[in-house]
Amino acid sequence: MLNKDKIVLTGIKPTGMPHLGNYIGALKPLIERSRGFKTFMFIADLHALNTMHNPDEIREHTYQAAAKVLALGLDTENTMLFRQSDIPEIYQLNTLLMNVTPKGLMNRAHSYKAAMDKNIANNADVDAGVNMGLYTYPILMAADILLYNADVVPVGSDQKQHVEFARDIAGHFNHLYGDTFKMPTPIIGSESGLIPGLDGRKMSKSYDNTIPLLAPEGELKKKIMRIITDSKTPDEPKDPETSTIFQLYKHFATDSEIAEFADMFKRGGMGYGTAKTILFEKINAVLEKPREEYERLMENKSEIDAILAKGAERARPTAIETLERVKRAMLG
Numbered sequence: 001m002l003n004k005d006k007i008v009l010t011g012i013k014p015t016g017m018p019h020l021g022n023y024i025g026a027l028k029p030l031i032e033r034s035r036g037f038k039t040f041m042f043i044a045d046l047h048a049l050n051t052m053h054n055p056d057e058i059r060e061h062t063y064q065a066a067a068k069v070l071a072l073g074l075d076t077e078n079t080m081l082f083r084q085s086d087i088p089e090i091y092q093l094n095t096l097l098m099n100v101t102p103k104g105l106m107n108r109a110h111s112y113k114a115a116m117d118k119n120i121a122n123n124a125d126v127d128a129g130v131n132m133g134l135y136t137y138p139i140l141m142a143a144d145i146l147l148y149n150a151d152v153v154p155v156g157s158d159q160k161q162h163v164e165f166a167r168d169i170a171g172h173f174n175h176l177y178g179d180t181f182k183m184p185t186p187i188i189g190s191e192s193g194l195i196p197g198l199d200g201r202k203m204s205k206s207y208d209n210t211i212p213l214l215a216p217e218g219e220l221k222k223k224i225m226r227i228i229t230d231s232k233t234p235d236e237p238k239d240p241e242t243s244t245i246f247q248l249y250k251h252f253a254t255d256s257e258i259a260e261f262a263d264m265f266k267r268g269g270m271g272y273g274t275a276k277t278i279l280f281e282k283i284n285a286v287l288e289k290p291r292e293e294y295e296r297l298m299e300n301k302s303e304i305d306a307i308l309a310k311g312a313e314r315a316r317p318t319a320i321e322t323l324e325r326v327k328r329a330m331l332g
């Protein structure tokens with residue numbers, strides 16, 4: 001389905017430091033794909049507004065999000081990296097799409113329903129703490145996707161419904177006004193649910209079991225040494241498939257290294273402490289350069305600004321063209 005002519009689009013929410021699970025499930029495939037396809041990639045600072053009300057925090061998190069993808073090797077030739085809020089056409093398309101989006105669709109959005117359920121459980125008003133930014137979040141996301149004529153939208157499984165809403169909205173629009181929008185297709189990261197954290201459960205901020213992606217070496221080591229294992233002695237054979245250590249190692253090593261490590265588990269003779277050290281050294285070798293580059297960029301924010309400005313400049317003509325098409329269709 002993916003040929004070179006396809007336009008890829010993705011938004012990255014500026015929400016602080018990612019962990020290894022985010023990297024393996026989402027960032028790594030995204031960055032690898034950036035080498036082959038024309039990609040619109042933006043930092044979704046407008047989407048962050050419905051929860052973050054501190055401009056300094058949004059600004060800092062936006063830099064962090066940009067620095068992290070750049071440090072991890074984003075191809076900025078194929079990829080236009082920009083700030084969502086830097087393209088004024090997005091606000092306009094958002095307003096226009098409001099008028100073809102059924103309210104019922106928003107009522108069914110997972111994120112809004114989760115907020116309602118929490119309120120109901122707490123005996124609060126169903127809409128307590130819900131602003132219109134949160135309620136209409138999927139319309140803004142549809143505007144993102146449709147503004148840049150995206151063919152494919154790689155997202156985590158939690159975002160699949162939003163891409164489906166974008167299709168619904170595009171379909172509804174095309175039905176009313178004639179063929180105006182392309183139908184975007186979601187690509188769901190298959191791996192994202194399966195990366196184990198320190199305690200063996202899915203790596204997730206909400207379980208407090210994450211390993212930070214670009215933390216200093218000492219912190220990375222400390223975390224890895226804290227991975228929970230069973231109580232097998234060094235001599236006993238171990239099952240790599242059920243070991244968090246091995247499951248993480250798999251994503252950083254070559255095929256032959258993986259086979260060899262699996263063998264060391266099965267043969268017995270390797271204690272978990274040794275296995276953790278091997279894992280640490282592997283991950284550290286892969287992340288050492290990105291970590292340095294991340295730190296360098298965060299010290300040189302004007303460099304990030306220049307990259308984001310250039311990305312916006314390249315992305316904007318598409319946005320202008322789409323918005324004109326939509327205005328013509330709706331307003332004559």
Ligand code: TRP
Binds near residue numbers: 009010013140162
């Ligand atoms: N909602 C996405 C998230 O929370 C971020 C996002 C905003 C996005 N706009 C998008 C993703 C458009 C893909 C396409 O992760």
